[in-house]
Amino acid sequence: MSSVPVAQTTVESVEKPDRLGEWSGKSIPRKEDGRHLKGQALFTDDKWQHRMGYAHFVRSPHAHARIVSVDTSRAEALEGVFGTLTGDEVKDLSEPFFQIAPPPGGNLKEWCLAVGKVRYQGDAVAVVLAESREIARDAAELVEVEYEPLPAIVDGIAAADPDAPLLHDEVGSNIVWHGVYDYGDIDWALENADHVVKIDRLHFHRFSSTPLECNAAVVNWEQGTGVIEIFSNNQMPMFASLVIGPALGVPSNKIQFQSQDIGGAFGIKIGSYPQITALALLSKKLGRPAKWTEYRTDHMLSAGHGNERTFVDIQVPVMADGTILGVKVRAFDDAGAYLHYEPLGAVIWSQVVPGCYKIKHVQVDFTETVSNKCPTIPNRGYSRMQHLWLIERIVDVVATELGFDPVELRKHNYIQPEDYPYETPNACVYDSGDLPKALDLALGAVDYPAWLKRQEELGTGSGKRIGIGIGTTLDSGTNNFGQARIINPELPFSGNGEAAYAKLDLYGEVNLNLGTTPQGQGHETTAAQVVADILGMSPDDVNVTAGFDQRHNTYVAFSGTYASQFAVTGLGAAMGAAEKLRAEILKVAAYALEADEADLDLGGGQVFVRGDRERAIPFIGIANLVYSNNAVLSPELAGSVSLNCRHVYVPPFQVPDHEAKTGNLTLTYASQTHVCVLEIDEETGHVEILDYAVADDCGRVINPMIVDGQVHGATALGIGAALFETFEYDDEGQLMQSSFYDYHAITALDAPHIKTEHVQTPSPFTPNGAKGMGEGGGAPLHAVCAAIQNALDDGAPVVSESHNSWERIYRLINHEPNAPRGVEVVTR
Amino acid sequence: MSDERDPVVSDEGTAHAIEVTINGETHKRTVLARQLLVHFLRDTLGLQGTHVGCDTGSCGACSVIVDGQLIKSCMMLAPQVDGASIETVEGLAQDGELNVLQRSFNENHGLQCGYCTPGMLMAATDLLRRNPNPSEDEIRHGIRGNICRCTGYVNIVKSIKAAAEAGAGAAEEASR
């Protein structure tokens, strides 16, 4: 056996505080629900400002075209129109956005409106501001743009061809990033394996979680102070700020993001910074706040789609006993027309190189291209689910081709409970887990033996097929931004963190604010639970500020809500701030009660002497002493407490090795194991899900009800993507699904009842034992594809698409007798 | 949140005087012929609990009840509701207290981001009036026109079922 990489990552285990318990771990109903149920929430389109105008973007009907001229005169002449902004003006007034990619990909120039050329259908060429939504939309129609159409390229692999139509002249080709990830010794494994399974092509499709609330913002470039006030539903405002500031040439302290309620985001709402930049310029030019709410069609065309990835020349060395030694593959990721957050997707998948398995030898030749399609943006399961889908497809194809039972093959190759902390071939450290147990629980929940029996009994001639599929997946969370250096060693990014601020208010009330921008994950509730435990009170009495406001919330550059990390970073910060506040409260109480701090305890909003509850001081008394009665304190004490405590949680990371492409890229690895039982109608390809179960492991659970809700949501979106939801372009680059008519978002009738099971393997690396979760790793795509394959006969082609419409399933079932199967086994 | 907004003065087209009762309160307004009911509720009256999630009548975020009928308010024009009586999410709670259905959504985690919630509540209210004891299947049919991107519908179905069991349906039927 060749050499296995030398361990190079150490992660310190965390000493757990012992104070979580009374409230943490309970399914307490959410604090945020009341305002939503009464119709009193504040979403961005609910925001209104005096003198505000409504913005509407003028979008390209072409996938690729030179802009010959833009004439806004007819629009400006319309009664009720305040003004317009075009790409030419933007070019004068702002700088192109900074690029994450190194040159030549990093030479790409993108402004907040198209300059010179449009590169996808929906690319914004101008924006109009008017008195009402209706007038703004009418006026946008009156903007006359002359285009000279250019040939479009819509295939991400063909885009890499040197002769393909070129999107960005300054890049010189459509390849914006390329790198080879090479771990272990794949050549050795391919030479020494008993079998090599070769799969021609697997394609992971474009789709989006399409949050029900579209992107929106109200932007006011305050003329008096020069401050740009942005009330928006952007979910990663500090990243947006880092991008917008240099583009507009304003310091970050003049950019003030705010949000309250956000109607779902799923990663997609990271991508609204170009529009926000354009609104800022529009607001400055016209001296008015500019309000923009996407129409659904705008959203479908231009808000961002999930990454589309094609895997080719897949080679899998396997031993006779079923041990999967490695994977060799070429991957092409299609980023669409511009790089929004990309090419980070070209490294983020490597958080989960071996998936859930002890695969040691991996070589991925990774290319990212641009094409004439909507830019991609992180979408729930970002970049990892594409890779995990590849690995899960491989496991099932190996099982089918070599005659292994898919359950036994998984258990044989799984990382075992005793292997944790487990170091992957690229030096990531999986913190904890029990995958065999999770699989047994999920199989038990659907009564797997009974379904196997049904499947057998059904036999041929019934016109129906039953398929059973498993998807084991990882939800890696709390990422190390140092992985950006694997893309571009010049980037000054590493680590991660989140901030929180706890204070005792004037009458002793506890208040907490966070740097996060939740979109339904219940942060107000879970943060109140951990703080309540630390301060000995009820979560009802912990006020957590709703929403994020840069003027008074605390934050770090990583702040926001994305990438499955709140339970670690957000709660880590909240717990740290509460611990600091607790220490100050104890200090003041010890002075007031003339007791030793070690003899004091907190409970019911009071500090009392252990064993003598009569000797107590309520929080209101503490607040009084510090805020309005401080002459009674000793000068040392008065000078050393503020009852205003900020904490930044910093996860234990090192800078990855960008040359070897190794390092600990994420702190936690939640897992989800899905089992899907479906029935296919042979005549129509119609699919019905008969049973569905998920076993989830996200370490210590703070609020089980909220965790289950996240599991349900991720599952439904994944099933939707697997069966109903897809963005496809025709050869001219026209999007074929631009409303909820064509883009069939999964409904209550399509979605199955989802059974949930739980494994809890606490993370040794986090402050509370919890692991971030919520993205779900695209598990239903894995499970549904496996179930479809399982329903097909042995001569059927490999299920090579992540999206399987009924028509595609029909074709798979009714395949030509000698149709190419897309797979080959070479046995020594 | 009933801050009324500056009227739009520059739009062309006919203006209609309408009188409409919303959650028991009568409003007289002049509206433009092309204003959608949902924008009349949200932008003109400041009743912002009713949401917009699409522009094609597909998502149900804008669901309200007009004269006893569940409708999508993005598919209706404001002048069409002249003389009508409308129920919106703002009218569900009584004296600030959540009703049985709302409480059930809270207890069963029937909402995450909350954006679909007002529409879901109106669809469920309508369903329970017609069918006080719906099966899971009937509930799923009842909300098939309402898209939720967060919950996978599991806990919405559970919330409506629990509300029916707690008597929400019977109360709704009686209130007709």
Ligand code: FES
């Ligand atoms: S907004 Fe009315 S159905 Fe979507």
Ligand code: FES
């Ligand atoms: S709770 Fe977010 S769309 Fe339903």
